[in-house]
Amino acid sequence: MEQSKARGSYAKSLARRAEIVQAARESFVEHGFAKASLRDIAERAGITHTGLLHHFRNKDEILTAVLAERDAEEWRQGADLIESPDQLGPYFAGVLRHHQHAPELMRLWIELAAAASRPDHPAHAYFTERYERSRATFVEGIHEGEVGVSLRPGVSPESAALLLNAVMHGLQLQWLLDQSLDITRPVRDFVRLLMDEG
Incomplete structure (x- = not known):
């Protein structure tokens, strides 16, 4: 009986955290990270400010959870959508287009990633x-x-993985600086450069 109660309590806690993360995502997109308040996030999630602090210690911790959820969504989509090599370029272009719809989250991700390079940062x-x-x-x-991907001779999978991360994040930074840039075609071109078309 006690175990059942504990499981029920844990499930409710997970559900509440998910509601807070969704509320925070909406607040960050609408107001920006700096102007989004914990009280606004709590109100959107339908709980008190104190209740929110029971699940997350501060706004930085909530932001990390928001970005982690976004990453998890994209990995799930990638696993479901990529079935052949010719889908890789369009998939990554689609990820970038999706990020462009929420530039504030894109900016926050870049800023937090840079700050988290310090070993003592909470998101490190x-x-x-x-x-x-x-x-x-x-x-x-x-x-x-x-998915039958074959890389060009001399390109290791490890190097390709590092390069792909660098290209995706570098393109997003450049787009934030100049939103007239097309960043989807370059990522498709880059994926083609990696491939051995044999």
Whole structure:
């Protein structure tokens, strides 16, 4: 009986955290990170400010959870959508287009990633693990031939994974500085450059 109660309480806590993350995402997009308040996020999530602090210690912790959820969504979509090599370029172009619809989140991601490069930053572990997971997923997909990707001779899967991360993040930074740029075609071109068309 006690175990059942504990499981029910844990499930409610997870559901509440998900509601807070969704509310925070909306608040960050609408107001920007600096102007979004914990009270606004709590109100959107239908809880008190104190209740919110029971789940997250501060706004930085909530932002990390928002960005982690966005990453998780994109990895799920990638697993579902990419079935052949010719879908890689359009998939990554689609990711960039999706990010362009929420430039404030894109900006926050870039700012937080840079700040988290300091080992003492609260999001340091998240970003370190995120990049490791991203590279490992790409490398594993190449080695296991899940989508039949064959890289150009001399390009290792490990290098390709590093380069892809650099290109995706560099393109987003350039677009934030000049939103007239087309960043979707370059990522498709880059993926083609990586491929051995044999």
